[in-house]
Amino acid sequence: xxxxxxxxxxxxxxxxxxxxxxxxxxxxxxxxxxxxxxxxxxxxxxxxxxxxxxxxxxxxxxxxxxxxxxxxxxxxxxxxxxxxxxxxxxxxxxxxxxxxxxxxxxxxxxxxxxxxxxxxxxxxxxxxxxxxxxxxxxxxxxxxxxxxxxxxxxxxxxxxxxxxxxxxxxxxxxxxxxxxxxxxxxxxxxxxxxxxxxxxxxxxxxxxxxxxxxxxxxxxxxxxxxx
Amino acid sequence: xxxxxxxxxxxxxxxxxxxxxxxxxxxxxxxxxxxxxxxxxxxxxxxxxxxxxxxxxxxxxxxxxxxxxxxxxxxxxxxxxxxxxxxxxxxxxxxxxxxxxxxxxxxxxxxxxxxxxxxxxxxxxxxxxxxxxxxxxxxxxxxxxxxxxxxxxxxxxxxxxxxxxxxxxxxxxxxxxxxxxxxxxxxxxxxxxxxxxxxxxxxxxxxxxxxxxxxxxxxxxxxxxxx
Amino acid sequence: xxxxxxxxxxxxxxxxxxxxxxxxxxxxxxxxxxxxxxxxxxxxxxxxxxxxxxxxxxxxxxxxxxxxxxxxxxxxxxxxxxxxxxxxxxxxxxxxxxxxxxxxxxxxxxxxxxxxxxxxxxxxxxxxxxxxxxxxxxxxxxxxxxxxxxxxxxxxxxxxxxxxxxxxxxxxxxxxxxxxxxxxxxxxxxxxxxxxxxxxxxxxxxxxxxxxxxxxxxxxxxxxxxx
Numbered sequence: 024x025x026x027x028x029x030x031x032x033x034x035x036x037x038x039x040x041x042x043x044x045x046x047x048x049x050x051x052x053x054x055x056x057x058x059x060x061x062x063x064x065x066x067x068x069x070x071x072x073x074x075x076x077x078x079x080x081x082x083x084x085x086x087x088x089x090x091x092x093x094x095x096x097x098x099x100x101x102x103x104x105x106x107x108x109x110x111x112x113x114x115x116x117x118x119x120x121x122x123x124x125x126x127x128x129x130x131x132x133x134x135x136x137x138x139x140x141x142x143x144x145x146x147x148x149x150x151x152x153x154x155x156x157x158x159x160x161x162x163x164x165x166x167x168x169x170x171x172x173x174x175x176x177x178x179x180x181x182x183x184x185x186x187x188x189x190x191x192x193x194x195x196x197x198x199x200x201x202x203x204x205x206x207x208x209x210x211x212x213x214x215x216x217x218x219x220x221x222x223x224x225x226x227x228x229x230x231x232x233x234x235x236x237x238x239x240x241x242x243x244x245x246x247x248x249x250x
Numbered sequence: 251x252x253x254x255x256x257x258x259x260x261x262x263x264x265x266x267x268x269x270x271x272x273x274x275x276x277x278x279x280x281x282x283x284x285x286x287x288x289x290x291x292x293x294x295x296x297x298x299x300x301x302x303x304x305x306x307x308x309x310x311x312x313x314x315x316x317x318x319x320x321x322x323x324x325x326x327x328x329x330x331x332x333x334x335x336x337x338x339x340x341x342x343x344x345x346x347x348x349x350x351x352x353x354x355x356x357x358x359x360x361x362x363x364x365x366x367x368x369x370x371x372x373x374x375x376x377x378x379x380x381x382x383x384x385x386x387x388x389x390x391x392x393x394x395x396x397x398x399x400x401x402x403x404x405x406x407x408x409x410x411x412x413x414x415x416x417x418x419x420x421x422x423x424x425x426x427x428x429x430x431x432x433x434x435x436x437x438x439x440x441x442x443x444x445x446x447x448x449x450x451x452x453x454x455x456x457x458x459x460x461x462x463x464x465x466x467x468x469x470x471x472x473x474x475x476x477x
Numbered sequence: 478x479x480x481x482x483x484x485x486x487x488x489x490x491x492x493x494x495x496x497x498x499x500x501x502x503x504x505x506x507x508x509x510x511x512x513x514x515x516x517x518x519x520x521x522x523x524x525x526x527x528x529x530x531x532x533x534x535x536x537x538x539x540x541x542x543x544x545x546x547x548x549x550x551x552x553x554x555x556x557x558x559x560x561x562x563x564x565x566x567x568x569x570x571x572x573x574x575x576x577x578x579x580x581x582x583x584x585x586x587x588x589x590x591x592x593x594x595x596x597x598x599x600x601x602x603x604x605x606x607x608x609x610x611x612x613x614x615x616x617x618x619x620x621x622x623x624x625x626x627x628x629x630x631x632x633x634x635x636x637x638x639x640x641x642x643x644x645x646x647x648x649x650x651x652x653x654x655x656x657x658x659x660x661x662x663x664x665x666x667x668x669x670x671x672x673x674x675x676x677x678x679x680x681x682x683x684x685x686x687x688x689x690x691x692x693x694x695x696x697x698x699x700x701x702x703x704x
Contacts, residue, residue, distance in 0.1 A: 025252035025414040025479035025640075026357040028381065058380045059357050059415055072623060079562050079625035080596055083632075095624070108306050112339065112566065114597045114622050130480040130513050130638075140376025140390050141438040142307060143341045148621065149594025151638060153512045154482065163594050165621050167341050167375065167392050169299060170322070171306035178310075184357075184378055186252075186413075186640075187479040188513055211595035252479035252641040253584040255608065285607045286584050286642055335533050339566065367603025367617050368665040369534060370568045394602065394619050395568050396526060397549070398533035405537075411584075411605060413479075413640075 027129070027185040028059045035129065035185075045185070046124035046157075060182045062136060064120035066159060067176040068207040069099040069107065071115050082213040096210060107174045109144070109166045117146075117162040118208040120177060124157040130186040133160060139180050143168025146181040154188050158205040254356070254412040255286045262356065262412075272412070273351035273384075287409045289363060291347035293386060294403040295434040296326040296334060298342050309440040323437060334401045336371070336393045344373075344389040345435040347404060351384040357413040360387060366407050370395025373408040381415050385432040481583070481639040482513045489583065489639075499639070500578035500611075514636045516590060518574035520613060521630040522661040523553040523561060525569050536667040550664060561628045563598070563620045571600075571616040572662040574631060578611040584640040587614060593634050597622025600635040608642050612659040 027035065033056065035045035047061055055062040073095055101107055109115060125131055133147040134140075145165040152160060162181060166172050174180070254262065260283065262272035274288055282289040300322055328334055336342060352358055360374035361367075372392040379387060389408060393399050401407070481489065487510065489499035501515055509516040527549055555561055563569060579585055587601040588594075599619040606614060616635060620626050628634070 028354075028415045031416060058354070058382055060378065060380065074623065079627050080622075081560070081627035082592075082596070083627070083629065106308070112621075116595055127482075127512070134378045135376040137376040137378075137388070138309075138438040138440055140374075141343055141388060141436065142309070143375075143390070145375050147594075148597075148599050149589040149591040151514065151588045151591075151636060153514065155512055161591070161595065163597070163621075167339075167390075168307075169301065169341070173306050173308035173310070175310065182378060188482045189485060209595065211592040213592055255581075255642045258643060285581070285609055287605065287607065333535070361605045362603040364603040364605075364615070365536075365665040365667055367601075368570055368615065368663065369536070370602075370617070372602050394566075394617075395534075396528065400533050400535035400537070402537065409605060 025187055026059050027187065029056050031187075032056055032061060032185060035126065038126070043126045043128060044124070045126060045129055047121050047183075049121065055179065057182070060184050062179045063133075063160070063181045063183055064177050065162070065174060065180050066118040066120040066208075067101045067103070068118045069101060069115055070117075070208040070210060071097045071099055073097055082211070098208075101176045103176055105175070109164060109172045109174055111143075111166050111169050111171065114163060114165045116208040116210070117164045117174075118205070119160045119162065119181065122157075122159050122206065123152070123183075125152060125154050127154045128188050130154055130188050131156075132184050132186070133162070134182050134184065136180060136182050142172055143170075144172055144180065152183075158203065159207070161205065161209040252414055253286050254414060256283050258414075259283055259288060259412060262353065265353070270353045270355060271351070272353055272356055274348050274410075276348065282406065284409070287411050289406040290360075290387070290408045290410055291404050292389070292401060292407050293345040293347040293435070294328045294330070295345045295386075296328060296342055297344075297435040297437060298324045298326055300324055309438070325435075328403045330403055332402070336391060336399045336401055338370075338393050338396050338398065341390060341392045343435040343437070344391045344401075345432070346387045346389065346408065349384075349386050349433065350379070350410075352379060352381050354381045355415050357381055357415050358383075359411050359413070360389070361409050361411065363407060363409050369399055370397075371399055371407065379410075384430065386434070388432065388436040479641055480513050481641060483510050485641075486510055486515060486639060489580065492580070497580045497582060498578070499580060499583055501575050501637075503575065509633065511636070514638050516633045517587075517614070517635045517637055518631050519616070519628060519634050520572040520574040520662070521555045521557070522572045522613075523555060523569055524571075524662040524664060525551045525553055527551055536665070552662075555630045557630055559629070563618060563626045563628055565597075565620050565623050565625065568617060568619045570662040570664070571618050571628075572659075573614045573616065573635065576611075576613050576660065577606070577637075579606060579608050581608045582642050584608055584642050585610075586638050586640070587616070588636050588638065590634060590636050596626055597624075598626055598634065606637075612657065613661070615659065615663040 032045065035043070036047065038044040047063075050056075050061075051064075099107075123131070131152040133150045133152065135144060135146045139146065143166055145167060146162050147160075148163045148165065164174070164180075259272065262270070263274065265271040274290075277283075277288075278291075326334075350358070358379040360377045360379065362371060362373045366373065370393055372394060373389050374387075375390045375392065391401070391407075486499065489497070490501065492498040501517075504510075504515075505518075553561075577585070585606040587604045587606065589598060589600045593600065597620055599621060600616050601614075602617045602619065618628070618634075
């Protein structure tokens, strides 16, 4: 077994041991479960980039990134039966209506449903979801066609495909991503911690030449070294 | 086993039990079978969106969708050795030259071959094919580069990767998709049935607030609700 | 097992039998190994398409392809801590900083890391890597957003996901791709051999109607047929 088929998916969703349970909720219709995938809906939370006078997005400059987030994005919450028109060559961030919890033996990818793909809608460009992830999935919605596409919250735009991961070794795995339990469309996060405004040490290094080895022993210096 | 290697692919293609047989035909050269993939050709059927005066593509409006299909797409059949120039930032729909039949223990994804990817050609944005699918695969061809790209029918533009799916539980799986046995580049299909012009009940619900539960017991009302 | 988790990845990296060893080097931080993926860095070699007066990219015309390569691409080597600004709707070719060697029981796909995907950066459109591949991976970097994105060599832009392939039958598999052991961002290669300027026989056939069967017995005629 590699890709989970309908029966495997249902089995993992019915698992009583929570650490092995695949959660996809609310699943409004059982028809959403296909032969080897689960269709997912567009949620009501959207993030829409604004035109700005900022020269470019340099994610290694923490000051700039803070500004960018205030100035560059509009956060929208759509009512049901309200349309959102996605214009050609435009990228917005959306979110799945469903909240997902992946056990450590399950990996997931996100793809467009074929009808939407043929219209020119891409629903995810970073389409990989790690075992242990919990939350609503942020979608990167792009219109590659030459016509505006109308979106409504609740439409089945995407599909999830689930892959089996060996349970062995799962005890040492914890999901250490930055996107823990989101329920809204998420902004990119290039900081270790948003509160402390400490930039990802990786970013800091490659931008400013910070001594990567030293920094493991002296965290304070890291935050000094940025700005 | 997860991804099928060359030997696995050949084994499934030689399977005598039709329900387990992987069909990819015509396979003009055995070289198309790679270490863990099968290269596929561009077929001669193309669907090219036209510029129109339609405001936007709202797939929940059945009247509009019918119009859109008449007005918005040109269906082209290319002769062999005839070129099609795909201009920058343009999306067209193509189809594989090969007819595929996936048994219930096999899942498939479609990707660009690397040379074409480097030119800027994307061959599939909805790149997932469900077990049980039969037909030629519709391709979403997009030119992401700044130069026009010349396509000829028969060129090996894409590759298929095959994944093992557990056979157990397959007896309850039937492919229930809307794209059964196509041999031409397919338009998006958001209707349950093209003849009856009944919109997908999902679409209808999220657009017009139709009572989803009720509709399962009263199909007539559904079509009324779309007017 | 289908997707390799952190433990599986480490096990294959520690394999002593070289034919089964997964090599990813240099891996500057163990943090790059996630629950079921490995983050990879942008290398310093870039290929940037230039605007030209060439009408279109017809990969079946060998003369033109040779010209195109001389005129159409700038090859850049970025110093560390030097920025490269990727403008909206622009495609460049990059390369991973890491050199990869995939054993015959391992298949790999390349995806954007989620933060970069949300900014609008696609890192790979031809995202499949065959078992047996050795080299740095060429990345297709596309900015789908409306703001310029700043890149630095060394930034963790992509992630690799590894899939198990049955070892059985591996003895008959050899990687026969055209991209053997590259360490720089690679141009598309549509020729069997660059020196001899012999076009891929597939290409030649579909363009010019060359007799595919004959050509297997008479290689000379192939090159004549392309003129």
